[in-house]
Amino acid sequence: MSDYLVKATAYDGAVRAYAIQSTALVEEARRRHDTWATASAALGRMMTISAMMGTMLKGDDKLTVKLEGNGPTGPIVADSNAKGEVRGYITNPHVDFELSEQGKLDVRRAVGTEGFLSVVKDLGLKEHFTGQVPIVSGEVSEDFTYYFARSEQVPSAVGAGVLVNPDHSILAAGGFIIQIMPGATEEMIDTIEQNIASIPPISSLIQEGISPEEILYRLFGKENVHVLQHMPVRFHCSCSRERIKNAVRGLGDEEIDMMIEEDGGADATCHFCNEHYHLNVEDLKELKQAGDYQ
The missing domain is CATH 3.90.1280.10 (HSP33 redox switch-like)
Incomplete structure:
Protein backbone atom coordinates (compact mmCIF):
# COMPACT_ATOMS: atom_id res chain seq x y z
CA MET A 1 0.00 0.00 0.00
CA SER A 2 1.33 3.44 -0.94
CA ASP A 3 1.95 5.99 1.78
CA TYR A 4 -0.81 8.47 2.47
CA LEU A 5 -2.28 10.59 5.21
CA VAL A 6 -5.79 11.42 6.30
CA LYS A 7 -7.11 14.77 7.46
CA ALA A 8 -10.23 14.57 9.60
CA THR A 9 -12.30 16.19 12.30
CA ALA A 10 -13.93 14.45 15.24
CA TYR A 11 -16.79 15.22 17.59
CA ASP A 12 -18.42 17.68 15.14
CA GLY A 13 -15.27 19.73 14.66
CA ALA A 14 -14.19 19.89 18.29
CA VAL A 15 -11.04 17.97 17.36
CA ARG A 16 -8.73 18.23 14.35
CA ALA A 17 -6.93 14.99 13.48
CA TYR A 18 -4.24 13.70 11.14
CA ALA A 19 -2.98 10.15 10.68
CA ILE A 20 -0.32 8.84 8.32
CA GLN A 21 1.32 5.74 6.95
CA SER A 22 4.89 6.72 6.05
CA THR A 23 6.76 3.42 5.63
CA ALA A 24 7.94 3.98 2.04
CA LEU A 25 8.81 7.62 2.78
CA VAL A 26 11.06 6.65 5.68
CA GLU A 27 12.57 3.74 3.76
CA GLU A 28 13.52 6.08 0.92
CA ALA A 29 15.26 8.40 3.39
CA ARG A 30 17.02 5.42 5.00
CA ARG A 31 18.20 4.17 1.63
CA ARG A 32 19.49 7.56 0.52
CA HIS A 33 21.31 8.36 3.76
CA ASP A 34 22.35 4.82 4.79
CA THR A 35 20.94 5.32 8.28
CA TRP A 36 21.40 2.71 10.97
CA ALA A 37 18.42 1.57 13.05
CA THR A 38 18.25 4.18 15.82
CA ALA A 39 19.12 7.01 13.44
CA SER A 40 16.39 5.73 11.10
CA ALA A 41 13.86 5.90 13.91
CA ALA A 42 14.84 9.47 14.81
CA LEU A 43 14.83 10.72 11.22
CA GLY A 44 11.68 8.74 10.42
CA ARG A 45 9.75 10.25 13.30
CA MET A 46 10.83 13.73 12.24
CA MET A 47 9.77 13.20 8.63
CA THR A 48 6.50 11.53 9.58
CA ILE A 49 5.46 14.41 11.82
CA SER A 50 6.74 16.98 9.33
CA ALA A 51 4.61 15.43 6.59
CA MET A 52 1.47 15.93 8.68
CA MET A 53 2.47 19.46 9.64
CA GLY A 54 3.09 20.31 5.99
CA THR A 55 -0.46 19.45 5.07
CA MET A 56 -1.68 22.00 7.61
CA LEU A 57 -0.35 24.61 5.17
CA LYS A 58 -1.91 25.89 1.94
CA GLY A 59 -0.84 26.38 -1.68
CA ASP A 60 2.91 26.75 -2.08
CA ASP A 61 3.60 27.25 1.63
CA LYS A 62 6.31 25.08 3.15
CA LEU A 63 8.06 24.48 6.44
CA THR A 64 11.38 23.34 7.82
CA VAL A 65 11.75 21.61 11.16
CA LYS A 66 15.06 21.16 12.93
CA LEU A 67 15.79 19.09 16.01
CA GLU A 68 19.17 19.98 17.42
CA GLY A 69 19.99 17.98 20.51
CA ASN A 70 23.19 17.11 22.33
CA GLY A 71 23.12 13.46 21.23
CA PRO A 72 25.37 11.75 18.66
CA THR A 73 22.96 12.11 15.73
CA GLY A 74 23.63 15.84 15.55
CA PRO A 75 20.97 18.09 14.00
CA ILE A 76 18.05 16.41 12.21
CA VAL A 77 16.22 18.46 9.56
CA ALA A 78 13.05 17.87 7.54
CA ASP A 79 11.27 19.95 4.91
CA SER A 80 7.63 19.49 3.91
CA ASN A 81 4.88 21.28 2.03
CA ALA A 82 1.13 21.30 1.50
CA LYS A 83 1.43 18.79 -1.36
CA GLY A 84 2.60 15.88 0.79
CA GLU A 85 6.22 16.17 -0.36
CA VAL A 86 8.86 15.59 2.30
CA ARG A 87 12.64 15.43 2.45
CA GLY A 88 15.07 15.23 5.34
CA TYR A 89 18.52 14.39 6.60
CA ILE A 90 20.35 13.48 9.78
CA THR A 91 23.86 14.79 10.38
CA ASN A 92 25.28 11.48 11.62
CA PRO A 93 23.35 8.59 10.02
CA HIS A 94 25.47 5.85 11.59
CA VAL A 95 24.03 5.90 15.11
CA ASP A 96 22.67 2.77 16.77
CA PHE A 97 22.47 1.38 20.32
CA GLU A 98 21.17 -1.59 22.18
CA LEU A 99 17.41 -1.45 22.74
CA SER A 100 16.16 0.61 25.66
CA GLU A 101 14.84 -0.92 28.89
CA GLN A 102 11.39 -0.85 27.29
CA GLY A 103 12.69 -2.93 24.38
CA LYS A 104 12.54 -0.02 21.94
CA LEU A 105 15.05 1.84 19.80
CA ASP A 106 16.71 4.37 22.08
CA VAL A 107 15.88 7.55 20.16
CA ARG A 108 16.19 9.68 23.30
CA ARG A 109 19.84 8.68 23.69
CA ALA A 110 20.53 9.28 20.00
CA VAL A 111 18.91 12.74 19.86
CA GLY A 112 19.85 13.95 23.32
CA THR A 113 17.74 15.56 26.00
CA GLU A 114 19.11 19.10 25.77
CA GLY A 115 18.80 21.42 22.81
CA PHE A 116 16.05 22.96 20.70
CA LEU A 117 13.27 22.11 18.29
CA SER A 118 12.60 24.86 15.76
CA VAL A 119 9.91 25.25 13.09
CA VAL A 120 10.25 27.77 10.27
CA LYS A 121 7.19 28.34 8.07
CA ASP A 122 7.51 30.00 4.67
CA LEU A 123 4.00 31.34 4.07
CA GLY A 124 4.93 33.48 1.10
CA LEU A 125 5.25 36.59 3.24
CA LYS A 126 8.21 38.89 3.64
CA GLU A 127 9.03 37.44 7.05
CA HIS A 128 8.99 33.74 7.89
CA PHE A 129 7.18 32.48 10.97
CA THR A 130 9.67 30.91 13.37
CA GLY A 131 8.90 29.02 16.56
CA GLN A 132 11.46 27.43 18.85
CA VAL A 133 11.12 25.42 22.05
CA PRO A 134 13.60 23.50 24.20
CA ILE A 135 13.75 19.73 23.81
CA VAL A 136 11.73 18.11 26.58
CA SER A 137 12.59 14.42 26.08
CA GLY A 138 14.43 13.71 22.83
CA GLU A 139 11.74 11.19 21.90
CA VAL A 140 10.63 13.54 19.06
CA SER A 141 6.85 13.04 19.43
CA GLU A 142 6.83 14.52 22.93
CA ASP A 143 8.98 17.41 21.73
CA PHE A 144 6.47 18.27 19.01
CA THR A 145 3.60 17.96 21.47
CA TYR A 146 5.35 20.57 23.60
CA TYR A 147 6.02 22.74 20.54
CA PHE A 148 2.34 22.91 19.58
CA ALA A 149 1.26 23.79 23.12
CA ARG A 150 4.00 26.33 23.75
CA SER A 151 4.65 27.96 20.37
CA GLU A 152 1.29 27.67 18.60
CA GLN A 153 -0.93 27.52 21.70
CA VAL A 154 -2.81 24.50 20.37
CA PRO A 155 -3.25 21.62 22.86
CA SER A 156 -2.09 18.60 20.86
CA ALA A 157 -1.06 14.98 21.09
CA VAL A 158 1.62 13.83 18.67
CA GLY A 159 2.62 10.23 18.08
CA ALA A 160 5.07 8.75 15.57
CA GLY A 161 6.87 5.44 15.37
CA VAL A 162 9.26 3.48 13.18
CA LEU A 163 9.94 -0.26 13.15
CA VAL A 164 13.25 -1.38 11.63
CA ASN A 165 14.10 -4.79 10.17
CA PRO A 166 17.32 -6.63 11.13
CA ASP A 167 18.86 -5.56 7.79
CA HIS A 168 18.09 -1.91 8.75
CA SER A 169 15.31 -1.54 6.15
CA ILE A 170 12.07 0.02 7.38
CA LEU A 171 9.35 -2.43 8.38
CA ALA A 172 6.65 0.10 9.27
CA ALA A 173 6.27 3.80 10.03
CA GLY A 174 3.37 6.08 10.79
CA GLY A 175 1.91 8.60 13.18
CA PHE A 176 -0.88 10.92 14.23
CA ILE A 177 -1.49 14.47 15.37
CA ILE A 178 -4.58 15.25 17.46
CA GLN A 179 -5.45 18.89 18.13
CA ILE A 180 -8.08 20.09 20.56
CA MET A 181 -10.26 22.96 19.36
CA PRO A 182 -12.07 25.47 21.62
CA GLY A 183 -15.38 23.57 21.41
CA ALA A 184 -14.05 20.38 23.02
CA THR A 185 -15.57 19.41 26.38
CA GLU A 186 -13.66 18.03 29.34
CA GLU A 187 -15.43 14.70 28.82
CA MET A 188 -14.20 14.53 25.23
CA ILE A 189 -10.67 15.39 26.28
CA ASP A 190 -10.67 12.74 29.03
CA THR A 191 -11.90 10.09 26.57
CA ILE A 192 -9.26 11.04 23.99
CA GLU A 193 -6.48 10.94 26.59
CA GLN A 194 -7.59 7.48 27.73
CA ASN A 195 -7.74 6.18 24.17
CA ILE A 196 -4.29 7.56 23.30
CA ALA A 197 -2.85 5.96 26.45
CA SER A 198 -4.35 2.56 25.62
CA ILE A 199 -3.70 2.37 21.88
CA PRO A 200 -0.80 0.12 20.77
CA PRO A 201 2.30 1.73 19.25
CA ILE A 202 1.40 3.33 15.92
CA SER A 203 4.22 1.58 14.05
CA SER A 204 2.88 -1.78 15.28
CA LEU A 205 -0.59 -0.93 14.00
CA ILE A 206 0.83 0.04 10.62
CA GLN A 207 2.77 -3.24 10.52
CA GLU A 208 -0.50 -5.11 11.15
CA GLY A 209 -2.08 -3.38 8.16
CA ILE A 210 -4.20 -0.93 10.14
CA SER A 211 -4.95 2.07 7.91
CA PRO A 212 -4.65 5.74 8.94
CA GLU A 213 -8.47 5.96 8.95
CA GLU A 214 -8.73 2.97 11.25
CA ILE A 215 -6.21 4.54 13.62
CA LEU A 216 -8.51 7.54 13.97
CA TYR A 217 -11.52 5.26 14.42
CA ARG A 218 -9.72 3.60 17.32
CA LEU A 219 -8.97 6.96 18.89
CA PHE A 220 -12.43 8.49 18.53
CA GLY A 221 -14.91 5.81 17.45
CA LYS A 222 -15.88 5.53 13.78
CA GLU A 223 -19.17 7.32 14.30
CA ASN A 224 -17.35 10.39 15.62
CA VAL A 225 -14.85 10.78 12.76
CA HIS A 226 -15.45 12.86 9.62
CA VAL A 227 -12.70 12.28 7.03
CA LEU A 228 -11.97 15.45 5.06
CA GLN A 229 -9.17 14.41 2.74
CA HIS A 230 -6.84 11.61 1.68
CA MET A 231 -3.42 12.75 0.44
CA PRO A 232 -0.47 10.73 -0.89
CA VAL A 233 2.89 11.48 0.73
CA ARG A 234 6.34 10.82 -0.71
CA PHE A 235 10.00 11.63 -0.45
CA HIS A 236 10.67 14.48 -2.85
CA CYS A 237 13.69 16.78 -3.12
CA SER A 238 13.70 20.03 -5.07
CA CYS A 239 17.40 19.87 -5.88
CA SER A 240 18.44 19.49 -9.52
Missing part, protein backbone atom coordinates in the same frame (compact mmCIF):
# COMPACT_ATOMS: atom_id res chain seq x y z
CA ARG A 241 21.45 19.78 -11.78
CA GLU A 242 20.13 23.13 -13.02
CA ARG A 243 19.94 24.49 -9.47
CA ILE A 244 23.51 23.43 -8.81
CA LYS A 245 24.64 25.13 -12.02
CA ASN A 246 22.81 28.31 -11.05
CA ALA A 247 24.48 28.26 -7.64
CA VAL A 248 27.94 27.84 -9.19
CA ARG A 249 27.23 30.57 -11.74
CA GLY A 250 26.42 32.90 -8.86
CA LEU A 251 29.93 32.45 -7.43
CA GLY A 252 31.40 34.53 -10.25
CA ASP A 253 34.09 33.99 -12.88
CA GLU A 254 37.04 34.11 -10.50
CA GLU A 255 35.72 31.27 -8.38
CA ILE A 256 34.78 29.25 -11.47
CA ASP A 257 38.29 29.73 -12.90
CA MET A 258 39.74 28.30 -9.69
CA MET A 259 37.48 25.26 -10.00
CA ILE A 260 38.64 24.74 -13.57
CA GLU A 261 42.37 25.23 -12.92
CA GLU A 262 42.75 23.68 -9.47
CA ASP A 263 40.01 21.06 -9.26
CA GLY A 264 39.28 20.21 -12.87
CA GLY A 265 35.56 20.42 -12.18
CA ALA A 266 33.09 20.87 -9.35
CA ASP A 267 31.20 18.41 -7.15
CA ALA A 268 28.18 18.98 -4.94
CA THR A 269 26.03 16.70 -2.82
CA CYS A 270 22.53 17.62 -1.63
CA HIS A 271 22.17 17.35 2.16
CA PHE A 272 18.50 16.40 1.91
CA CYS A 273 18.57 13.59 -0.64
CA ASN A 274 22.29 12.74 -0.87
CA GLU A 275 22.17 13.12 -4.66
CA HIS A 276 25.61 13.83 -6.13
CA TYR A 277 26.21 16.28 -8.96
CA HIS A 278 29.39 16.68 -10.97
CA LEU A 279 30.23 19.55 -13.31
CA ASN A 280 33.20 18.96 -15.60
CA VAL A 281 35.47 21.61 -17.10
CA GLU A 282 33.25 22.05 -20.16
CA ASP A 283 30.22 22.58 -17.91
CA LEU A 284 32.08 25.26 -15.98
CA LYS A 285 33.23 27.01 -19.13
CA GLU A 286 29.63 27.08 -20.37
CA LEU A 287 28.56 28.69 -17.09
CA LYS A 288 31.15 31.40 -17.57
CA GLN A 289 29.94 32.06 -21.11
CA ALA A 290 26.32 32.15 -19.94
CA GLY A 291 27.29 34.72 -17.33
CA ASP A 292 28.90 36.90 -20.01
CA TYR A 293 25.58 37.24 -21.82
CA GLN A 294 23.56 38.23 -18.76
Whole structure:
Protein backbone atom coordinates (compact mmCIF):
# COMPACT_ATOMS: atom_id res chain seq x y z
CA MET A 1 0.00 0.00 0.00
CA SER A 2 1.33 3.44 -0.94
CA ASP A 3 1.95 5.99 1.78
CA TYR A 4 -0.81 8.47 2.47
CA LEU A 5 -2.28 10.59 5.21
CA VAL A 6 -5.79 11.42 6.30
CA LYS A 7 -7.11 14.77 7.46
CA ALA A 8 -10.23 14.57 9.60
CA THR A 9 -12.30 16.19 12.30
CA ALA A 10 -13.93 14.45 15.24
CA TYR A 11 -16.79 15.22 17.59
CA ASP A 12 -18.42 17.68 15.14
CA GLY A 13 -15.27 19.73 14.66
CA ALA A 14 -14.19 19.89 18.29
CA VAL A 15 -11.04 17.97 17.36
CA ARG A 16 -8.73 18.23 14.35
CA ALA A 17 -6.93 14.99 13.48
CA TYR A 18 -4.24 13.70 11.14
CA ALA A 19 -2.98 10.15 10.68
CA ILE A 20 -0.32 8.84 8.32
CA GLN A 21 1.32 5.74 6.95
CA SER A 22 4.89 6.72 6.05
CA THR A 23 6.76 3.42 5.63
CA ALA A 24 7.94 3.98 2.04
CA LEU A 25 8.81 7.62 2.78
CA VAL A 26 11.06 6.65 5.68
CA GLU A 27 12.57 3.74 3.76
CA GLU A 28 13.52 6.08 0.92
CA ALA A 29 15.26 8.40 3.39
CA ARG A 30 17.02 5.42 5.00
CA ARG A 31 18.20 4.17 1.63
CA ARG A 32 19.49 7.56 0.52
CA HIS A 33 21.31 8.36 3.76
CA ASP A 34 22.35 4.82 4.79
CA THR A 35 20.94 5.32 8.28
CA TRP A 36 21.40 2.71 10.97
CA ALA A 37 18.42 1.57 13.05
CA THR A 38 18.25 4.18 15.82
CA ALA A 39 19.12 7.01 13.44
CA SER A 40 16.39 5.73 11.10
CA ALA A 41 13.86 5.90 13.91
CA ALA A 42 14.84 9.47 14.81
CA LEU A 43 14.83 10.72 11.22
CA GLY A 44 11.68 8.74 10.42
CA ARG A 45 9.75 10.25 13.30
CA MET A 46 10.83 13.73 12.24
CA MET A 47 9.77 13.20 8.63
CA THR A 48 6.50 11.53 9.58
CA ILE A 49 5.46 14.41 11.82
CA SER A 50 6.74 16.98 9.33
CA ALA A 51 4.61 15.43 6.59
CA MET A 52 1.47 15.93 8.68
CA MET A 53 2.47 19.46 9.64
CA GLY A 54 3.09 20.31 5.99
CA THR A 55 -0.46 19.45 5.07
CA MET A 56 -1.68 22.00 7.61
CA LEU A 57 -0.35 24.61 5.17
CA LYS A 58 -1.91 25.89 1.94
CA GLY A 59 -0.84 26.38 -1.68
CA ASP A 60 2.91 26.75 -2.08
CA ASP A 61 3.60 27.25 1.63
CA LYS A 62 6.31 25.08 3.15
CA LEU A 63 8.06 24.48 6.44
CA THR A 64 11.38 23.34 7.82
CA VAL A 65 11.75 21.61 11.16
CA LYS A 66 15.06 21.16 12.93
CA LEU A 67 15.79 19.09 16.01
CA GLU A 68 19.17 19.98 17.42
CA GLY A 69 19.99 17.98 20.51
CA ASN A 70 23.19 17.11 22.33
CA GLY A 71 23.12 13.46 21.23
CA PRO A 72 25.37 11.75 18.66
CA THR A 73 22.96 12.11 15.73
CA GLY A 74 23.63 15.84 15.55
CA PRO A 75 20.97 18.09 14.00
CA ILE A 76 18.05 16.41 12.21
CA VAL A 77 16.22 18.46 9.56
CA ALA A 78 13.05 17.87 7.54
CA ASP A 79 11.27 19.95 4.91
CA SER A 80 7.63 19.49 3.91
CA ASN A 81 4.88 21.28 2.03
CA ALA A 82 1.13 21.30 1.50
CA LYS A 83 1.43 18.79 -1.36
CA GLY A 84 2.60 15.88 0.79
CA GLU A 85 6.22 16.17 -0.36
CA VAL A 86 8.86 15.59 2.30
CA ARG A 87 12.64 15.43 2.45
CA GLY A 88 15.07 15.23 5.34
CA TYR A 89 18.52 14.39 6.60
CA ILE A 90 20.35 13.48 9.78
CA THR A 91 23.86 14.79 10.38
CA ASN A 92 25.28 11.48 11.62
CA PRO A 93 23.35 8.59 10.02
CA HIS A 94 25.47 5.85 11.59
CA VAL A 95 24.03 5.90 15.11
CA ASP A 96 22.67 2.77 16.77
CA PHE A 97 22.47 1.38 20.32
CA GLU A 98 21.17 -1.59 22.18
CA LEU A 99 17.41 -1.45 22.74
CA SER A 100 16.16 0.61 25.66
CA GLU A 101 14.84 -0.92 28.89
CA GLN A 102 11.39 -0.85 27.29
CA GLY A 103 12.69 -2.93 24.38
CA LYS A 104 12.54 -0.02 21.94
CA LEU A 105 15.05 1.84 19.80
CA ASP A 106 16.71 4.37 22.08
CA VAL A 107 15.88 7.55 20.16
CA ARG A 108 16.19 9.68 23.30
CA ARG A 109 19.84 8.68 23.69
CA ALA A 110 20.53 9.28 20.00
CA VAL A 111 18.91 12.74 19.86
CA GLY A 112 19.85 13.95 23.32
CA THR A 113 17.74 15.56 26.00
CA GLU A 114 19.11 19.10 25.77
CA GLY A 115 18.80 21.42 22.81
CA PHE A 116 16.05 22.96 20.70
CA LEU A 117 13.27 22.11 18.29
CA SER A 118 12.60 24.86 15.76
CA VAL A 119 9.91 25.25 13.09
CA VAL A 120 10.25 27.77 10.27
CA LYS A 121 7.19 28.34 8.07
CA ASP A 122 7.51 30.00 4.67
CA LEU A 123 4.00 31.34 4.07
CA GLY A 124 4.93 33.48 1.10
CA LEU A 125 5.25 36.59 3.24
CA LYS A 126 8.21 38.89 3.64
CA GLU A 127 9.03 37.44 7.05
CA HIS A 128 8.99 33.74 7.89
CA PHE A 129 7.18 32.48 10.97
CA THR A 130 9.67 30.91 13.37
CA GLY A 131 8.90 29.02 16.56
CA GLN A 132 11.46 27.43 18.85
CA VAL A 133 11.12 25.42 22.05
CA PRO A 134 13.60 23.50 24.20
CA ILE A 135 13.75 19.73 23.81
CA VAL A 136 11.73 18.11 26.58
CA SER A 137 12.59 14.42 26.08
CA GLY A 138 14.43 13.71 22.83
CA GLU A 139 11.74 11.19 21.90
CA VAL A 140 10.63 13.54 19.06
CA SER A 141 6.85 13.04 19.43
CA GLU A 142 6.83 14.52 22.93
CA ASP A 143 8.98 17.41 21.73
CA PHE A 144 6.47 18.27 19.01
CA THR A 145 3.60 17.96 21.47
CA TYR A 146 5.35 20.57 23.60
CA TYR A 147 6.02 22.74 20.54
CA PHE A 148 2.34 22.91 19.58
CA ALA A 149 1.26 23.79 23.12
CA ARG A 150 4.00 26.33 23.75
CA SER A 151 4.65 27.96 20.37
CA GLU A 152 1.29 27.67 18.60
CA GLN A 153 -0.93 27.52 21.70
CA VAL A 154 -2.81 24.50 20.37
CA PRO A 155 -3.25 21.62 22.86
CA SER A 156 -2.09 18.60 20.86
CA ALA A 157 -1.06 14.98 21.09
CA VAL A 158 1.62 13.83 18.67
CA GLY A 159 2.62 10.23 18.08
CA ALA A 160 5.07 8.75 15.57
CA GLY A 161 6.87 5.44 15.37
CA VAL A 162 9.26 3.48 13.18
CA LEU A 163 9.94 -0.26 13.15
CA VAL A 164 13.25 -1.38 11.63
CA ASN A 165 14.10 -4.79 10.17
CA PRO A 166 17.32 -6.63 11.13
CA ASP A 167 18.86 -5.56 7.79
CA HIS A 168 18.09 -1.91 8.75
CA SER A 169 15.31 -1.54 6.15
CA ILE A 170 12.07 0.02 7.38
CA LEU A 171 9.35 -2.43 8.38
CA ALA A 172 6.65 0.10 9.27
CA ALA A 173 6.27 3.80 10.03
CA GLY A 174 3.37 6.08 10.79
CA GLY A 175 1.91 8.60 13.18
CA PHE A 176 -0.88 10.92 14.23
CA ILE A 177 -1.49 14.47 15.37
CA ILE A 178 -4.58 15.25 17.46
CA GLN A 179 -5.45 18.89 18.13
CA ILE A 180 -8.08 20.09 20.56
CA MET A 181 -10.26 22.96 19.36
CA PRO A 182 -12.07 25.47 21.62
CA GLY A 183 -15.38 23.57 21.41
CA ALA A 184 -14.05 20.38 23.02
CA THR A 185 -15.57 19.41 26.38
CA GLU A 186 -13.66 18.03 29.34
CA GLU A 187 -15.43 14.70 28.82
CA MET A 188 -14.20 14.53 25.23
CA ILE A 189 -10.67 15.39 26.28
CA ASP A 190 -10.67 12.74 29.03
CA THR A 191 -11.90 10.09 26.57
CA ILE A 192 -9.26 11.04 23.99
CA GLU A 193 -6.48 10.94 26.59
CA GLN A 194 -7.59 7.48 27.73
CA ASN A 195 -7.74 6.18 24.17
CA ILE A 196 -4.29 7.56 23.30
CA ALA A 197 -2.85 5.96 26.45
CA SER A 198 -4.35 2.56 25.62
CA ILE A 199 -3.70 2.37 21.88
CA PRO A 200 -0.80 0.12 20.77
CA PRO A 201 2.30 1.73 19.25
CA ILE A 202 1.40 3.33 15.92
CA SER A 203 4.22 1.58 14.05
CA SER A 204 2.88 -1.78 15.28
CA LEU A 205 -0.59 -0.93 14.00
CA ILE A 206 0.83 0.04 10.62
CA GLN A 207 2.77 -3.24 10.52
CA GLU A 208 -0.50 -5.11 11.15
CA GLY A 209 -2.08 -3.38 8.16
CA ILE A 210 -4.20 -0.93 10.14
CA SER A 211 -4.95 2.07 7.91
CA PRO A 212 -4.65 5.74 8.94
CA GLU A 213 -8.47 5.96 8.95
CA GLU A 214 -8.73 2.97 11.25
CA ILE A 215 -6.21 4.54 13.62
CA LEU A 216 -8.51 7.54 13.97
CA TYR A 217 -11.52 5.26 14.42
CA ARG A 218 -9.72 3.60 17.32
CA LEU A 219 -8.97 6.96 18.89
CA PHE A 220 -12.43 8.49 18.53
CA GLY A 221 -14.91 5.81 17.45
CA LYS A 222 -15.88 5.53 13.78
CA GLU A 223 -19.17 7.32 14.30
CA ASN A 224 -17.35 10.39 15.62
CA VAL A 225 -14.85 10.78 12.76
CA HIS A 226 -15.45 12.86 9.62
CA VAL A 227 -12.70 12.28 7.03
CA LEU A 228 -11.97 15.45 5.06
CA GLN A 229 -9.17 14.41 2.74
CA HIS A 230 -6.84 11.61 1.68
CA MET A 231 -3.42 12.75 0.44
CA PRO A 232 -0.47 10.73 -0.89
CA VAL A 233 2.89 11.48 0.73
CA ARG A 234 6.34 10.82 -0.71
CA PHE A 235 10.00 11.63 -0.45
CA HIS A 236 10.67 14.48 -2.85
CA CYS A 237 13.69 16.78 -3.12
CA SER A 238 13.70 20.03 -5.07
CA CYS A 239 17.40 19.87 -5.88
CA SER A 240 18.44 19.49 -9.52
CA ARG A 241 21.45 19.78 -11.78
CA GLU A 242 20.13 23.13 -13.02
CA ARG A 243 19.94 24.49 -9.47
CA ILE A 244 23.51 23.43 -8.81
CA LYS A 245 24.64 25.13 -12.02
CA ASN A 246 22.81 28.31 -11.05
CA ALA A 247 24.48 28.26 -7.64
CA VAL A 248 27.94 27.84 -9.19
CA ARG A 249 27.23 30.57 -11.74
CA GLY A 250 26.42 32.90 -8.86
CA LEU A 251 29.93 32.45 -7.43
CA GLY A 252 31.40 34.53 -10.25
CA ASP A 253 34.09 33.99 -12.88
CA GLU A 254 37.04 34.11 -10.50
CA GLU A 255 35.72 31.27 -8.38
CA ILE A 256 34.78 29.25 -11.47
CA ASP A 257 38.29 29.73 -12.90
CA MET A 258 39.74 28.30 -9.69
CA MET A 259 37.48 25.26 -10.00
CA ILE A 260 38.64 24.74 -13.57
CA GLU A 261 42.37 25.23 -12.92
CA GLU A 262 42.75 23.68 -9.47
CA ASP A 263 40.01 21.06 -9.26
CA GLY A 264 39.28 20.21 -12.87
CA GLY A 265 35.56 20.42 -12.18
CA ALA A 266 33.09 20.87 -9.35
CA ASP A 267 31.20 18.41 -7.15
CA ALA A 268 28.18 18.98 -4.94
CA THR A 269 26.03 16.70 -2.82
CA CYS A 270 22.53 17.62 -1.63
CA HIS A 271 22.17 17.35 2.16
CA PHE A 272 18.50 16.40 1.91
CA CYS A 273 18.57 13.59 -0.64
CA ASN A 274 22.29 12.74 -0.87
CA GLU A 275 22.17 13.12 -4.66
CA HIS A 276 25.61 13.83 -6.13
CA TYR A 277 26.21 16.28 -8.96
CA HIS A 278 29.39 16.68 -10.97
CA LEU A 279 30.23 19.55 -13.31
CA ASN A 280 33.20 18.96 -15.60
CA VAL A 281 35.47 21.61 -17.10
CA GLU A 282 33.25 22.05 -20.16
CA ASP A 283 30.22 22.58 -17.91
CA LEU A 284 32.08 25.26 -15.98
CA LYS A 285 33.23 27.01 -19.13
CA GLU A 286 29.63 27.08 -20.37
CA LEU A 287 28.56 28.69 -17.09
CA LYS A 288 31.15 31.40 -17.57
CA GLN A 289 29.94 32.06 -21.11
CA ALA A 290 26.32 32.15 -19.94
CA GLY A 291 27.29 34.72 -17.33
CA ASP A 292 28.90 36.90 -20.01
CA TYR A 293 25.58 37.24 -21.82
CA GLN A 294 23.56 38.23 -18.76
